[in-house]
Amino acid sequence: MLREKRAWSVETGKTDRTARVLPKSVLSxxxxxxxxxxxxxxxxxxxxxxxxxxxxxxxxxxxxxxxxxxxxxxxxxxxxxxxxxxSEAPEVAVAEPPVDPPPAEPGEEPAEPGEEMAPLDLEKDELKFGFIKLTDCAPIVIAKEKGFFEDEGLQVEVIAQPNWKQLLDNVITGELDGAHMLSGQPIAATIGFGTKAHIITAYTLDLNGNGITVSNDVWAKMVENDPALDTPTPKHPIPADSLKPVVQEKLDAGEKLQMGMVFPVSTHNYEIRYWLAAAGIHPGMYTSEDIKGFTDAQVELSVTPPPQMPATLESGNISGYCVGEPWNQQAVAKGIGVPVTTNYDIWKNNPEKVFGVTKEWADENPNTHIAVVKALIRAGKWLDETDSDGNLVNREEACRLLSQPNYVGADFDVIKNSMTGYFFFQKSDKREMPDFNVFFKYYCSYPWYSDGIWFLTQMRRWGQITEAKPAEWYHETAKEVYKPEIYLEAAKRLEADGHIEKSDIPWDTDGYKEATTDFIDGLEFDARKPIEYLNSHKIGNKD
Amino acid sequence: MAESKLEKFKYGLLKLIDVSGFKVFDPVVRLVFGEEPRKQAGEVLKFLVTPVVFVLLCLGLWTVIAPRHKTKSGEVPTPVEVWDAGMIANTLNERENEKETDFALSGSQREAEITLVQQLLAEKKKQSEQLKAEAEKVAAAATEETAAAIAPVQKQYDELKAANKGAKTTRSGEIKKLAEAVAAGSATAEKLLQAIRDDNLASDEARDAEKELKDHMDEIRSNPPKAVKKTQLAYDAAANEVQHLSKRLDYLQKGNRSQKVSQAEQKTLAAMSKLESATTSSAILSAAKSVVQGEEKAARTAEQSYPRTATIWFQVRRSLFTVFVGFVMAAVIAIPVGIMCGLNKVVMACLTPIISIFKPVSPVVWLLIFQIVVGAFFPDPESHPLFVFFGSLPWIGELGVNPALVFSACTVAMCAVWPALVNTALGVSSIDKDHMNVARVLKLGLWSRLFKIIIPSSLPLVFAGLRISLGVGWMVLIAAEALSSSDGLGKYVWDEYQNGSSHSFANIIFACFVVGIIGFFLDRIMIVLQRSVSFDDGAAVV
Structure with a gap:
């Protein structure tokens, strides 16, 4: 004890000396x-x-x-x-009907207006939703800003995501409760192409809303190949035939034309492939080894996040792209490219984005899910509200909200161009396109099984689904992802509250839309016969 | 006596300036105290006035050059525009603050605020409508002007096109004739080939001429008069204000917390009366259930807070917190490991390959690795005890601690650990041998040696390393946030880039200054710490 104390005092003395003697010059x-x-x-x-x-x-x-x-x-x-x-614990409960109170069967008589329904017992009332900076996230933004979420007792945060992959990952990890998703994403995740996770959707956010833009150079060459395009207002739809010589020229030079799309399972990917293939240009196949989809390609399609499309086009890495708004209008505004066609011309009223959540989340929070869908239906209806002349009355306010920097953030004018029923194909070519963005009309917000089946056929067509599947499989998979029962339950409650009309909702449908030939190449799509539809295409896998 | 007090104050001040590394202000202080005015004035002129003038010159140069460089996203913003963009970002922050207070207001305060906001809203609406009318008028005039400017060019273009088309048909006709002549044997094939070549050349020339005119028209279209943009911006600002005010009204009325609570309470009361009047067991049960539900709802609502949108100052706070966490992690690893390396050659040899291989790895790679690794630890982030704990802390809770913050901080730590580690090792291994010998003679224990000799004498170098680490960490963090979209300044910059609005470019440059200034102050803090443990009064550090 004593020794220790002495050592202590000696030490303290020494430290001071150490300090003084330290070699300054060396240190400095x-x-x-x-x-x-x-x-x-x-x-x-x-x-x-x-x-x-x-x-x-x-x-x-x-x-x-x-x-x-x-x-x-x-x-x-x-x-x-x-x-x-x-996580298995809740999955055991999956076998039981997930929604409580039990979901309304399609076709079941909706509740009488005015009849009071038991209020939803929310499992969770502070939610986080992700979105990508595109105008079709509008229903989510509107539901928040117009207070529709609040009416349901929900406090919602809406958070921008950098790209589709991260968005999906955040939903899967539980960082986000739900998100604005590409229609193909829940399907691909459920069948295990890319990240595997069971994602479901009970709400389709919108129809149409995409465009294909080519660079000024490519446009000039297309005009050269097809003199009919050489007017300020060429006739639409513009097929990819006049692009074919440009592609060939590149191939002869030992290169491939590069174009951009936003995600391997995005609507945009299937649309630009459809457009190219309709003119006999091979956009490339996915195989089990080639997950980039370049096999046999005459045009190579690569992934670029939507907001970077204009910059990537400008930098010359790609010569064209397929993307949602406002990024086509941005190209016109900046004068870097020419939108040649919209997806409305490729497939009239095609499904675009959905609101996706994980199945696990939906099973844990069935009532919250219904409340969210209720708010979204109201937002969709608000967005598509028209006056007696058929003018969209709320779109301008919606554009104002979307132009806030924490949402889409592009200039008000740019967003307004497409959202208010007009589309600029060139600065000199402004056209009326009342159905360019559809949020509620045509029963569009209902989660149709047939939409899912179209995406599945395209995934098979381009080889993302590597093996042939029976028709049954298509129907089953679509039913695993699309959950109209939740949608109908929400709609029933909204009708009881008097927020929507009975005619707004397709109560009695079996979930399949009518067969349609509204495609750029005129083929017929009947969701009940997926294999026949698949085999009717010239380019792509056939079963 | 007073003199010496003043002197004391003066030297205190000088010391402070010296320690904080702002040596340039030294002559100013001396000048104020009247010490060798001529010399000090010279110093001030040389080292303070000249740099300021230079910076002003740079700003002037920027103002002049920026508008001359036209990018596809608009002109490069001038310093004034950057300042304006910063002010807009600040306004957005203030608006969030207002909405937050509105949300929590109750009672008479709320009512007073409602009348105030309603008044403001009415005023602003009127103003916004005026501005809209004006913007439309200007835009219409500009469209006319543009049309007028384009019309002659268009005419010229049409004429040229018609002429070129005519020329082309004539040339084709001639070529056809020539071909017939060649067939008849009255002309040589050579002549025909030449004619075709000439034709191609002429066609190319014609196309170029057409293109030139077309480009000219496009340019006229894409350069509307400046007034259009100006009036449009003015209208936009007013319309945004209207939007904000109506949202505020919403938060004061329907969306107000006190309103929501009273609504829930009323519902509970209604259910209560139903419970009292109910007779059947099922009715009683359902009424009782809704009473309990209502109570819970009211209690939950009372605790709700306003869901803030991330604004620039929030992002700054979050970035600072993240960099601090990462920096502490780096220091906690680097200092002990560095000391071991410095004390023992074998440890050094063991770690050298690891250090040399991992040090040059890009932060982006670390980010991706940590993103995957960290995610696995938090399968359910919202209920994870760590995040629940952080969420309950007063200041830190509102920053939203989540896995994204953890992996950003890990990335920062991974990149910041090396300079601190290497410097610590150097500091420890360069301790004077005599000191260690003395320690051995005194038979000091390991801890005494560590805390009395090794750490104190290596501290200056350790802090030099930490200073570099913090600088590296701050730089890495911004990149990591931008890439992973984890909230913070990096995300702010990235979001702005993605927005692509007319303010975006200016906003990015504004954020660039914010990042720079914060980085500068972080460095200064580290300098002060470093100087306070250093024993040399060496030259000022830059």
């Missing part, structure tokens, strides 16, 4: 050396004489450290291993 030189280049040190260290010290001890500390680190590593797997078991 080294310090200046470090500030010039900290990486020099690495070479300097080994050459400096190491002090005599208890090496064994410091080594043992090191060993301890490594041991504890690797201990952490061992812990990790056990924790992850525990995961599935934890």
């Amino acid at each position: 030189i080294q310090a200046s050396l470090i500030s010039i280049n900290p990486f020099l040190l690495e070479f300097a260290v080994p050459s400096i004489s190491i002090l005599d010290f208890r090496r064994a001890l410091s080594l043992s500390v090191l060993v301890l450290l490594i041991g504890s680190l690797s201990g952490c590593g061992e812990e990790a797997p056990t924790e992850t291993a525990a995961d599935p078991s934890a």
